[in-house]
Amino acid sequence: MEIYAVPWLEWLKHPFQELGYHRFGPKDLVWQDPVTGSCFGMEQDAYDTYLAAAESWLKAGHPAQAYVDRRHPFGKGGTSGSKAAGTRAPVGMALPYPRPLTVDEAEPWLRQASQPGAKTQQPLVRTRFGDFLQFRVALFFSLFHPEVTDRWADLRNRLWSDRIPTLGPEDAERLSLVEELLETGRVPEGLQGRHLLFVKGGTVLIKQYYVETSDIQITRGGSKLLDDLSNRRLFQWIEALGPERGWTEESVVYSGGGRTLLALPLGARGFDGEPPELAIEDLYGRVTITAESAFVSHEVPVEAWTEAQFPQWMRYLETRIIERQMSRPPTFYSLRDETPDLSQTLNFCAASPYRPIGNPNRLGGSCEFCHFRPALYRISRQNGESRICQSCYHRAIVGSSKNRTQDLLQVWKMAEPFTERPGPPPDPIDPPESLTNIGQQIAVVYGDVNNLGQWVQNQNTPLKLRYFSDLVDTATQTAACLSLVEQSPGLRFELIAMAGDDLFFVASAKDALAAVPNIIKRLDLALRRYPAGKTPGESEETMTLSVGIALGASDQSFLRLHLTAEELLKSAKTFKKKKGPHGENVREGTVDFLYLKQSIPYAGRLTDYRLRQRSAEDRRNNVPICKHFYARPYTMSDFRKLVDFVGKLKQVTSQAVIRQLCDAAESMHFAEADLYAAYLIFRPSMAEKRSKFIHLLKNMDPPADKQRKDRLLWLTQENHHYCVWHDVLELWDLVEAPPRRSGDTAEQKQVKEGER
Numbered sequence: 001m002e003i004y005a006v007p008w009l010e011w012l013k014h015p016f017q018e019l020g021y022h023r024f025g026p027k028d029l030v031w032q033d034p035v036t037g038s039c040f041g042m043e044q045d046a047y048d049t050y051l052a053a054a055e056s057w058l059k060a061g062h063p064a065q066a067y068v069d070r071r072h073p074f075g076k077g078g079t080s081g082s083k084a085a086g087t088r089a090p091v092g093m094a095l096p097y098p099r100p101l102t103v104d105e106a107e108p109w110l111r112q113a114s115q116p117g118a119k120t121q122q123p124l125v126r127t128r129f130g131d132f133l134q135f136r137v138a139l140f141f142s143l144f145h146p147e148v149t150d151r152w153a154d155l156r157n158r159l160w161s162d163r164i165p166t167l168g169p170e171d172a173e174r175l176s177l178v179e180e181l182l183e184t185g186r187v188p189e190g191l192q193g194r195h196l197l198f199v200k201g202g203t204v205l206i207k208q209y210y211v212e213t214s215d216i217q218i219t220r221g222g223s224k225l226l227d228d229l230s231n232r233r234l235f236q237w238i239e240a241l242g243p244e245r246g247w248t249e250e251s252v253v254y255s256g257g258g259r260t261l262l263a264l265p266l267g268a269r270g271f272d273g274e275p276p277e278l279a280i281e282d283l284y285g286r287v288t289i290t291a292e293s294a295f296v297s298h299e300v301p302v303e304a305w306t307e308a309q310f311p312q313w314m315r316y317l318e319t320r321i322i323e324r325q326m327s328r329p330p331t332f333y334s335l336r337d338e339t340p341d342l343s344q345t346l347n348f349c350a351a352s353p354y355r356p357i358g359n360p361n362r363l364g365g366s367c368e369f370c371h372f373r374p375a376l377y378r379i380s381r382q383n384g385e386s387r388i389c390q391s392c393y394h395r396a397i398v399g400s401s402k403n404r405t406q407d408l409l410q411v412w413k414m415a416e417p418f419t420e421r422p423g424p425p426p427d428p429i430d431p432p433e434s435l436t437n438i439g440q441q442i443a444v445v446y447g448d449v450n451n452l453g454q455w456v457q458n459q460n461t462p463l464k465l466r467y468f469s470d471l472v473d474t475a476t477q478t479a480a481c482l483s484l485v486e487q488s489p490g491l492r493f494e495l496i497a498m499a500g501d502d503l504f505f506v507a508s509a510k511d512a513l514a515a516v517p518n519i520i521k522r523l524d525l526a527l528r529r530y531p532a533g534k535t536p537g538e539s540e541e542t543m544t545l546s547v548g549i550a551l552g553a554s555d556q557s558f559l560r561l562h563l564t565a566e567e568l569l570k571s572a573k574t575f576k577k578k579k580g581p582h583g584e585n586v587r588e589g590t591v592d593f594l595y596l597k598q599s600i601p602y603a604g605r606l607t608d609y610r611l612r613q614r615s616a617e618d619r620r621n622n623v624p625i626c627k628h629f630y631a632r633p634y635t636m637s638d639f640r641k642l643v644d645f646v647g648k649l650k651q652v653t654s655q656a657v658i659r660q661l662c663d664a665a666e667s668m669h670f671a672e673a674d675l676y677a678a679y680l681i682f683r684p685s686m687a688e689k690r691s692k693f694i695h696l697l698k699n700m701d702p703p704a705d706k707q708r709k710d711r712l713l714w715l716t717q718e719n720h721h722y723c724v725w726h727d728v729l730e731l732w733d734l735v736e737a738p739p740r741r742s743g744d745t746a747e748q749k750q751v752k753e754g755e756r
Helices: 008-013 044-059 063-068 088-093 103-113 127-142 147-159 171-185 206-210 214-242 274-286 312-329 388-400 401-416 452-458 462-487 509-526 559-576 607-613 634-654 656-669 670-682 688-700 725-734 746-755
Strands: 001-008 020-026 029-032 038-041 195-204 252-256 260-264 293-301 375-383 384-388 441-449 493-497 504-510 545-553 589-598 615-618 625-628 715-717 720-722
Touching: 008 038, 020 589, 038 044, 038 103, 038 260, 038 293, 038 720, 044 088, 044 127, 088 127, 127 147, 127 171, 127 195, 127 260, 127 462, 147 206, 171 607, 171 688, 195 274, 206 214, 214 252, 214 274, 214 388, 214 493, 260 274, 260 312, 260 462, 274 293, 274 388, 375 388, 384 388, 401 462, 441 452, 441 509, 441 670, 452 462, 462 493, 462 509, 504 509, 509 545, 509 634, 509 725, 545 559, 545 634, 559 589, 559 607, 589 634, 589 725, 607 615, 634 688, 634 720, 634 725, 656 670, 656 725, 670 688
Parallel strands: 001 038, 545 589, 625 720
Antiparallel strands: 001 020, 029 038, 195 260, 195 293, 252 260, 375 384, 441 504, 441 545, 493 504, 615 625, 715 720
């Protein structure tokens, strides 16, 4: 049987491109991705090459630290060349495991997978080799602790360094039971009756913690603290606790995007003997001071690891987390730490210390940044010294320019493998010290993956959930980093939150308007579904991104821009769920935007504002017609077309003409407004560029859900009419006209004639 599928190595190397299908032979390996349901293929020889590279890498002593880093190997692939050889080990750790079926072996399930709308065929599903090794270690430790505690260092090294490790008879039997559970999803008889501990939780009200103040250093510091907790500090803290207290780094099923799940042995305790959930909450409190966190734990049977029970236990723990969040009062640690040296607090099990800014001293009055907590310290800033509370102090330290420079360098490194013209990072890297350093007009961008909860529920085993967390997190981060670096090579932007399904950044208005469609498109392509088939098929949409963009002057209230971006995101997500004329949903990511000016009477409640201030009802001929002086929200494709349309219009007309068109739409009936628009176009002052202007109007594609109906100023959808010219006017000052193309010189014309 011949099967068409997408080459897995090509997907790894080019995740942001629409990929072509390849015909795989009877002995080639095929499998389905546990998240997207894509059918991937790979030659057996290539699989063996990468697996051998991963095993050699593990035997050389690279195990836990390098893999628990949790990076999906996007940008890597290929089977030959010295450069490819250096990437084989990380690619090998991402191989599907256990070994996938051949096309011949998988034939009955491939036939079902090729049907339109077919669900994922479980016999074809594979997760990653590295995840298998990690959870093999985690389950071995959790289920057989404390019997193995005294020799855990040696056992852990053996389990990581060899796919088939040499163990004593008793440990070999235990390992075979754990592997049977991981490979089959069924609990073998030898493990029945054993229990482990699930610990789940995370930070709540994250955005409120970020935007307590508009100071960019403190905002970026809060983001860095939470990201550092999830991706580095938690693992260092677990290492310090050690196996004798019931902790090992492999116990972290996933950590990121504000949520953490651990699988621990019964009896795991903190440094002072407290339950693990309270110990983790205390860690978050010591580091962030005021960020609210909620963790819960529950003893579960080993059957909770299986597909039949795992989703139920996750729902139960989520309910417990909500109860914990509601019952736990806010905790302020500002009076607990009396030491001027913050090393114990900020460097709790950290490898290298943060350097405090200034000399901390107890002061009176309130913090000059959050304005409601008592000031305990004094710090040096560009404009002098400022009084600051302990929470803002921690964030100011971590958000310093020195630390931020390293973060921006990491952003550039993530984008570099995908850039068409790779080059060195900017020198020097100069992080913006305030919003005004980003630009006179800025954009606060807030994005979120649509229907993420439904996708999480489909990940019905810890292996799938771990892979899902890594894949979505890496795809979101890489798409955002690449798109922003393309638009701002000088790295003049602030990435505040970029984990899991969240996207929250500040950039110049021009850069953001150009980057957002690229981010949405790239995330869509990275997570496309490529179904199996007997002939080359078409990819299908899976997860998409909706984005809200609040635009305004850099001296505007940052909190006002952030709250507006949140409302715009809700509007974009609602539009994504909207049904089309034939009952279909919007098929791609969506965007909504608003340019906040001081004169705009907008104070929250976006929907009410647009109904009151940007809509009107016309009852001529006793037929109620609703007029909307905007066409937002837009799909990603339509938003890109709108930005391009504004740039081209700036070459052929002026803002005054666009403003007159908007005034006509507001004050005149449809036919009158169109006549006035025609008068403006055919005035003598427009003679030179009239033909170009008319050409642009004729070729303006209306949004997918609206129609032109031979009107110049209005788009129609049933009895609703939308004016796109107000959207054009709002973006006019924020979009640059494309560079003009100079005409051919006489010499160039002669060359072209010769070529003909």
